[in-house]
Amino acid sequence: DSGVTQTPKHLITATGQRVTLRCSPRSGDLSVYWYQQSLDQGLQFLIQYYNGEERAKGNILERFSAQQFPDLHSELNLSSLELGDSALYFCASSVATGGYNEQFFGPGTRLTVL
Amino acid sequence: KNEVEQSPQNLTAQEGEFITINCSYSVGISALHWLQQHPGGGIVSLFMLSSGKKKHGRLIATINIQEKHSSLHITASHPRDSAVYICAVLSWDTGNQFYFGTGTSLTVIP
Numbered sequence: 001d002s003g004v005t006q007t008p009k010h011l012i013t014a015t016g017q018r019v020t021l022r023c024s025p026r027s028g029d030l031s032v033y034w035y036q037q038s039l040d041q042g043l044q045f046l047i048q049y050y051n052g053e054e055r056a057k058g059n060i061l062e063r064f065s066a067q068q069f070p071d072l073h074s075e076l077n078l079s080s081l082e083l084g085d086s087a088l089y090f091c092a093s094s095v096a097t098g099g100y101n102e103q104f105f106g107p108g109t110r111l112t113v114l
Numbered sequence: 115k116n117e118v119e120q121s122p123q124n125l126t127a128q129e130g131e132f133i134t135i136n137c138s139y140s141v142g143i144s145a146l147h148w149l150q151q152h153p154g155g156g157i158v159s160l161f162m163l164s165s166g167k168k169k170h171g172r173l174i175a176t177i178n179i180q181e182k183h184s185s186l187h188i189t190a191s192h193p194r195d196s197a198v199y200i201c202a203v204l205s206w207d208t209g210n211q212f213y214f215g216t217g218t219s220l221t222v223i224p
Contacts, residue, residue, distance in 0.1 A: 002158075042215075043217075044214065100162065102159050105159070
């Protein structure tokens with residue numbers, strides 16, 4: 001158990017809908033990262049927050065948005081869902097920002113868009 | 115164009131064999147991570163490297179910054195090592211983005 005929690009574990013929804021994925025980092029970790037893993041694209045970095053502020057942005061679509069709240073939990077919002085958004089979404093946390101810190105991964109949320 | 119290339123894509127080994135997985139990258143990096151993804155999907159960070167070599171149990175990771183290359187070695191492989199191993203780099207070239215290799219699927223046969 002990494003100490004990072006993600007909810008829900010599974011999510012099934014329809015095209016055009018909007019969903020929210022939630023991540024609670026390990027106690028004491030200030031950085032949260034979001035990743036998408038699909039069968040054809042592998043793991044992709046979406047976005048990173050550090051202590052409530054956006055720190056780095058990867059291949060995140062405009063239909064997707066994220067935020068980190070004062071209690072440090074983070075939410076990833078996916079809207080106007082398409083079939084291709086079906087993937088595993090991982091959240092990870094680390095103590096600080098930058099790539100020098102070990103990241104601890106949550107168990108992931110499996111999103112299926114029908 | 116892939117910023118991170120891994121080889122081999124698939125690897126089958128007999129228990130006890132010495133295993134090497136390679137990772138090459140084309141961007142300037144701050145750090146390189148080796149991750150292990152279990153068949154159930156969970157991801158564990160194995161190593162974070164910015165230079166030299168690190169060892170943890172039967173796992174050894176090395177990085178050559180000049181050659182833009184890293185290797186993950188597993189000594190005395192065991193069936194429980196069967197997993198996908200993923201190389202990831204944090205690039206300062208492109209605003210601190212993470213790039214991932216496609217992974218090496220390792221199967222260790224008893």
